[in-house]
Amino acid sequence: MKVKTQYIEVAPAVPLPGISSQTFTYEAPIDVIAGQIVQVPFGPRPVHAVVVAAKQPKPGYKTKAIMASEGTQVLSPTQLQFAAWIAATMHGSLGYTMRLFFPPAGTRTVPTMTRPSAQLKKTKIPKDILRIMSQLEGKPGIYIEGNQANRHATLARLASSYAQTGQQVLLLVPEISLVGILQKKLLEAVGMDEVAPYFAGQHLGIRREIWQAVAGGEPVIVIGTHKALFLPWQRLGLVVIEQAHYPTHKAWEQYPRLDNTYAAKALAQIAQSAFVTSAAFSSLAIKHQLNKEAPYTIANNPLTLHPTVTSMSFEDKKNRRLLPQETLLALKMDVKKGRRVFCLLNRRGTWQRFACKKCHRHLTCPDCGSPVTVVLAHKKKQPGFILMCQGCHKKITPPALCPACKKGTLAPSRAGSQQVANMLQQFTKASGPARLDADSLAGLSRQEVRKKIQTHPFIIGTNAALTHLEGEELDKVYWFFPEDSLWYPDIRSSERCLILLSRLQALVPGSSVHLVTRQPQLLRDTIAAPLPDFYKKELRLRQTLWYPPFADIVRLTLSANKDTGARRLKQSLVKKGGMSVKVRGPYQSLSLKKKVPQTHILLAGELKKLVPLYRDLSLASVDLNPEKIL
Structure with a gap:
């Protein structure tokens, strides 16, 4: 009996130039669905890929068949949208970005039903927390509290309340040391049998359990570093970025060099969840938001400096x-x-x-x-x-x-x-x-x-x-x-x-x-x-210079030392960007790894207006809110 097949579009999990084709057509069994991880022949060896679209029309050229599918491993719709945002913003390969969302090694299946593993104390949600939850439905929140114990106690009550309503919570921290501190406060204040700490150094078996729980839609509270952003969220109700003023929220070692303050906000928008910026002290970005009076201010009691x-x-x-x-x-x-x-x-x-x-x-x-x-x-x-x-x-x-x-x-x-x-x-x-x-x-x-x-x-x-x-x-x-x-x-x-x-x-x-x-x-x-x-x-100085928080900055790195080409590119960007975008450069630096000169151009403006300017350019890399400009 002939097996029924279909044509699918997949994104190979390999680094590809940002301006080249990111998806390819393959033939697959009829039961393969969008988001599924498969293995395909690509170049000299088989590679993993993610199905981005199923049941596609037959192309006008000969196609290859997929080699295998990884059980029932499927990326959630939230993961697929978030990966697309990262790839577009950071000018990366779509499939190579999606590899960040792959489940931990040894995870074979995705649970099909919720299995409650965290025994929450079923209590009546306090009125002050209900008021905060109501306000967060319409606008992002800011919570500035210099006393760490008080701040963590409030965050624990807020997270517990969202979990009691069957929703998932992400508490994003910049450093691993904060995971244990916040977890201890949750255990003390909320009385939970299990709170999920998730970070790169965590035991593989524990990471598998947490991944399965999140994929199954369990109302878990995950405390983690930027790696927790890539979990298969199903019912994400609240995202809290803790100690948002810490510079360690910015990753700079390797692609995608995410800044958690941008990534967490993008994830919350995609998942349509509440978003809270929490800190002990006000950075310039937080102070600017407070001055605008746009977000909902839960509290504004910053640490006093002496x-x-x-x-x-x-x-x-x-x-x-x-x-x-x-x-x-x-x-x-x-x-x-x-x-x-x-x-x-x-x-x-x-x-x-x-x-x-x-x-x-x-x-x-x-x-x-x-x-x-x-x-x-x-x-x-x-x-x-x-x-x-x-x-x-x-x-x-x-x-x-x-x-x-x-x-x-x-x-x-x-x-x-x-x-x-x-x-x-x-x-x-x-x-x-x-x-x-x-x-x-x-x-x-x-x-x-x-x-x-x-x-x-x-x-x-x-x-x-x-x-x-x-x-x-x-x-x-x-x-x-x-x-x-x-x-x-x-x-x-x-x-x-x-x-x-x-x-x-x-x-x-x-x-x-x-x-x-x-x-x-x-x-x-x-x-x-x-x-x-x-x-x-x-x-006042940053507003004059178009620096954050008044503008987002993106550093474009050209593939080689091309001063003439860089100047032509700058003129083109100035023309396309208009008055709403500031273009600086070109300027040069030395690549630490390859020891060759690099040419940079700096863009300043609103991020959603900057991404279309460089999305189709041939670039070596893109860095959003770079740690170093000069």
């Missing part, structure tokens, strides 16, 4: 002290009294820089242009230094003469975290401050890092320490030389520093964050200024 500025005195500079004497004496007293102290110095290594003695220019990486730090000084019998780039982590051979002036010799300057830690150990006579930076954290599990934090009351580290200190309450916090993080001409560095200050403040609620600086006036003009003045100044 910065105090300590500068290097004349005597400190004269005696070439690494830190002010005032700060050293305060640290010595903190250690003596057994206080829990964290010192942030955002430069790892023995020394921060390698500088010319003649022209005083600092050595930079020949590949990416980032500052070079002295990671380790050799012994006296082996003079020299091991230099490492802060950006691409490449080891660099020390040059004999300054590459800039060709005359002066180079020497280390400005102490790094390792040097400062050694000095503090000698001065305070402590057992030794624990270092938490990329070097000391390499190879350690999260449990080992937690043990290190609990057993060492005195810690010095870089930004890498903050994700492990999340949820801790310390006695004192110092930030050494925050002016090093105010990178001009990066216009966004002031906001990044302010958000970093808010994260440090959360470690010592009610106490001061001690800023130790060589440039006190710079800090008083920026992060130590009154918050209303800071917001007003920064928002």
